[in-house]
Amino acid sequence: MRYLPQRLSCGPMVAAGLVFGGASSTLAADLGPPPAPVVEAPALPSWTYRFTPYGWLLALNGTETIRGRSVKVDASFADIVKASDTLVALMGDFEARNGPVSLFTNAVWANIGVDGNRIRSRSLAPGVTGALATSLSLDIDMAIIEAGAAYEVYRSGPLAFDLLAGARYWHQSADLSLAVTGAVSTADLDVVGSRALAHSGSVDWVDPMIGGRIRYTVSPGHELLLRGDIGGFGLGSDFSWQAIGAYGFELGTYQGVTFSGVVGYRALYVDYSQGEGRQRYQYDMLQHGPVLGISARF
Template identity: 30%
Template sequence: MAHAESAAAGRPEQPTRVPRDAAAWTAQITPYLWATGLSGKVSPFQKAPTLGVEKSFSDVLGDLNGGGFVNVWARRDRFVLSADVMYVSTTDAHGEGPLPAFQLPGIGIAIPPGASVDAKVDSKQFTAALQGGYRVVDTPAFTLDVLAGARIWHISNDVTVTASHPAIKSLTAKHGESFHWVDPLAAVRAFLPITQRLFLHVQADVGGFGAGSNHTWSSLAAVNYVFSDRLSASVGYKTLNVDYDRGGHVYDVRMRGPVLGLTYRF
């Protein structure tokens, strides 16, 4: 997520004003909260049955162990850099009814049809979108940045499963796996001033193209309020979608919800 670049006049920047030092970098950091829900399908380990996921923000919050979201932007003249990083750790405990037979890592035998399965999944997700680009439109009424880069994904799951069936009695196994991939990205980012201190910020990216995931995209629309040269706040809505299915791993999910950020510029 990227947020407003504040300025003395209350606009995201003063595009027509000549900077004091055109070679100097300006930067900003935005820690933010993302009240995201989660929907889609995942496999907790390689070649495992694919499980449907449908969680509201309250469900995600109930499973949350910890996490954080931060965005960093830097600009020199018309050249821009962006880094958006998030980390989320959750524990999801649930029971499943009778399942088709499948092989569970750590048990060494196939769980027979009709077995009752209780599972606990500790998941960690790290995502970093790193991009660089150029400000193609730079006016007091509108700015537009075009960027390219990559989104790095790392998913780690620790699964504890207890299976019960007359043929196997009760067996418990633990298994940990992690997988990662990199998606190329193309993105745009725009600012539209509404008043001296209030402006609209919109950005979107698309990527994957089969190089990492089948496809991925994200979007953000936010309203920003500038308090001072260095401090601004924003509220908006963010969506992140990814469809990854490779090597027996499935991670096909959509995360979406409101965001609230506080930006410090230096």
């Protein structure tokens, strides 16, 4: 009896698996390893901008010296409004921020008038002869521009602290009106009727300044700001200081611009002097009062 060798038969499914398995292995080898997952880089901080026009309800306390004649000034906001061409000092504040860095500038313009009820004669500078006559009025045309940079050095939750440095430019022109009496030397004054006018001319100086600022987010859309700085150091004025407290609250957003109301208080003191005798000019004054404004952030 003859035995025929048995043949191993592969079914169509096994054969297909071998064929396609080989093909898939070849295809996988051709494609190579799967691509690595894409890791997106974190977005870099961008610049944001804030512009805030203010009104500053000024009061003055200090001493003004023009042409060697000094007067003591003690005038409230209401007193100044009665004798001034403007109701408030006009201010504008602009800040550009990118992460912890910010650049800022602030400008103030005011035309201030004070009548004789709020100023009184004080003294004469050395070299000025005669007695000081009764003071009738004082008018000051003033501009202040400051610019600088701030850097956030500390942050914890809603609280942030910035260090700042910059410079503050002052421009003033002042006129003092005095009653003419027989004891007053008018050699360097303009006499108009019964008045003698002392003109300061244009006076300008620049103060370096350093300071700090606290920003605290009370709640979304509500921020408290406290700022203080000192300056002068004998390079411009003998000394100056400033303190600002403000509270901002969002009013709404229109076309990508967020508007906020701002209320606060600003006090700025400076002691500046130049010249001697009849050329003596001194502005030793504290300017202070409430501020009201609306900011636009974009």
